[in-house]
Amino acid sequence: MTDWPQRVAIISDAWHPQVNGVVRSLGQLVGELRARGIEVEVFGPDRFRTLPCPFYPEIRLALMPGQRLHKMLRDFKPDALHIATEGPLGLSARRFARAGGYAFTTSFHTRFPEYIAARLPFPRAWTEWIAYRWIRSFHAAGSAVMAATPSLIKELSGRGFANVCHWTRGVDTARFTPDLRQETEGLARPVFLYAGRLAVEKNIEAFLGLDLPGSKLVVGDGPDRASLEKRFPDARFTGMLKGADLTRAYASADVFVFPSKTDTFGLVMLEALACGTPVAAYPVMGPRDIITAADPGIGRLDEDLRVAALAALSADRSACRRFAERFSWSAASTMFLNNLVPVASRKSAAKSKGFKAGRLPQGARA
Structure with a gap:
């Protein structure tokens, strides 16, 4: 039997009540680990004083969390430390680990260099180079950096990231199901759906500007919602949906359109497929790792997003569901556990020794 940690600390600036792919992924992971009897604590912004993020005021960032977070980690005494x-x-968690000589792992969820470059009035290549240099340094202090897809692993390795390993994502096929498919009142078919954050890096204009038959439905919220509603009055914007309402929107659509070119995975694509809805997207990281790895009957990738959207209409909805059922959170959680390292091991030796419990000493100081 694999000697997994019994106490895992996950530090994440993205956590409830935020609603995004990172939070959903971590939430599913935590549930799986706890079901296995592993004690997991998530140290998120909800435990600290916060201030609004400059680019996303609806996202709250912890304000000077250092001393309090360090005490929390010492009190919890984890076997494994993961900085998400x-x-x-x-x-702050990175400073704590480095000061104490503790090994830890990280994960690469978001391509912040591209997000930053899209917002700042500086040359894009220069901005991305500076940002990647800083992020590479951040992750270099850890024993391993987890990435969601083979394409992302290859890209990060090419950018000089070391010790990149695979941690895929799953989908809750009990929650996301085709059973809630129904006619959408006031929307002519075919219904083309986008669901996710409404922000510049999601490239939503590429979808809303397409000449498509039927209707366009946009589910989600974000800083660009008001401007998008004004520019594209023919589309229906529902705002954020949760639970059965979100599943119903996925299942009732005819095609899920994913216009982003910067996402590292795109969990929403798996959620749509689990609801039986095929995916149309660009042939880029994320979509390329999901759609082209499967029967082409579940969607279409094309540099012309309109071509992809129209072609996806002929996809097999049953095949979409069957494909999504391959992505279990149980398997993804096992992969995560296998990537962890003991906090008491030096990073040079941690991977070769396998996991041996090594909690923080009672009197450890950061």
């Missing part, structure tokens, strides 16, 4: 994000909490 590069924000204030991630930076």
